[in-house]
Amino acid sequence: MKAVYIQRTINCLWIILTFLSSTPLVSQVPENLGSSINTTYDESAPVISFKGNVLYFWSLNRPDGAGFHDIYYSRLDTNGNWVPARNIGQPINDPGANIVLSITPDGKQLLIYQNNPIEETNKKSKPKPRASDLAIVKKEGNFWSEPQFIKIEKYKNPSGLPITAHLCADKKTLLLSLYNEEENKQEDLYVCFWQAEKKQFSAPKSLGNIINTPYEETTPFLAADGVTLYFSSNRPGGLGNHDIYRTQRLDSTWQNWSIPQNLGAPINSEADEIHFKFPADPTYAYFVSTAGNGHLGGKDIYKVVLPEHLKPLPVVMVTGKVLDAATQAPQMARITYFDINENREVGTATSDSLSGEYTILLPAGKEFAVIAQGDNYIAISENFNTLGLKNFTSLQRNLLLIPLRENATIPLNSLFFEIGKAELQPKSFVELDRIASLLQKNETMTLEINGYTDNTGDENFNKKLSLDRAEAVANYLASKNINRERLIVKGWGSANPIASNTTQEGREKNRRVEIKILKL
Secondary structure, eight states: OHHHHHHHHHHHHHHHHHHHTOSOOOOSOOEEOOTTTOOSSOEEEEEEOTTSSEEEEEEESOTTSSSSEEEEEEEBOTTSOBOOOEEOOTTTOOSSEEEEEEEOTTSOEEEEEEEOHHHHHOTTSOOOOOSOSEEEEEEETTEEOOOEEOOBTTOOOTTOOOOEEEEOTTSSEEEEEEEOTTTTSSEEEEEEEEETTTTEEOOOEEOOTTTOOSSOEEEEEEOTTSSEEEEEEOOTTSSSSSEEEEEEBOSTTSOOBOOOEEOOTTTSOSSOEEEEEOOSSTTEEEEEEOOOSSOSSSSEEEEEEOOGGGSOOOEEEEEEEEEETTTOOBOOOEEEEEETTTTEEEEEEEOOTTTOEEEEEEESSOEEEEEEEOTTEEEOOEEEEOTTOOSOEEEEOOEEEEEOOTTOEEEOTTOOBOTTOOOBOGGGHHHHHHHHHHHHHSTTOEEEEEEEOOSOSOHHHHHHHHHHHHHHHHHHHHHTTOOGGGEEEEEOTTOSOSSOTTSHHHHHHHSEEEEEEEEO
């Protein structure tokens, strides 16, 4: 009882602090998205693509629907207006509840909630086995796949009530709002992590008492920075029933958060405001309100200019294609991006099977290596540095795959040395670990490791430096149980430049290590 009293005291303190911070924070009045999106029926759960050009949502009991909740979508036209929304159709919509919850950065996958009690109680048709009420649907060309229900360890929804969820941009983290049957029977927020070896998400873990209160916390949305969380709550101290709040994760425990900040008026009102989301560029945010200011139905979708102090940390949106380096043909590949300072996989993506196009989002304040993985190929890694990033940025970068064959040469772009030295910096280990893995999978493969420098300084020093750096690479690979006899080391000094030595950028490119496949 003492622990319960202490926790209630803490929750009351959060409520007081939230009330003190709930003064109006936004000067722009939210804009109803109008009749192309909103109708006299309920519209809710907007999900905006990361590029900001496609909007998904659900509508209740529209005449053109399949039944209860149907998912609809709209696109921006060339004038920046939303075209009339269309029903997404089968195989996603059915006679039950179909609710869109989130989208992946490439726009090719949707997380949906699906519950069809009609199907489940129909004795003539055998219901499909489900691991949960949450499913992924994938877009292949112009068509969506059958829902694939995801597995969540120790997941249960005994009440059968609709839940809200958010699959984060890294595709490795899942946020849930679940009814806490054991305690207050209100929705609380939880996090789950993808377990690749089990092919399921981990058991839901509460986000802790800074976020969760004896009241309702729902509709979570984690910005692409992986840190800033927006959610709705009906806790005391708000402007109405459900208000939208903002908080930031302070460490990797998912328990320590900044004090949730009420977004204030005019986003929040005396009514309900829920489902707050925005694209990678957070200029505009989208949300649902039941406020009566010119609305077209009980629930309508609005957008609002998001002021700087309410935005998340900036991200870089990287788009491009995965291509065969020799033929320039598009390739389907699994793309992995790593925090090279922590030697940690941050997220994954998949390039389109036809166009080779991909999209990833890289948070500010880190250095990344991005690597594409395709059958019978080896990737040229690409580096991205987001240290000091102040604003949302977008850039294009193609990822090249080199066919895995003899005499193929692969530059090791993600190697780092101090200027004039041969000691590997720890952030080189992501690059070298993937080469070690390649050698482990191909036990007869032999590599030639070639070191190069630019043309500044003494050439004898440059040749020794280039050889020492190649040796450092070979020694690291040998430490991963690779037979040293499979590694031939050469240092070429300033020979064979790949760029002009008259510029700093060119000299940086010439200071490199490459591997050449001598034998498969």
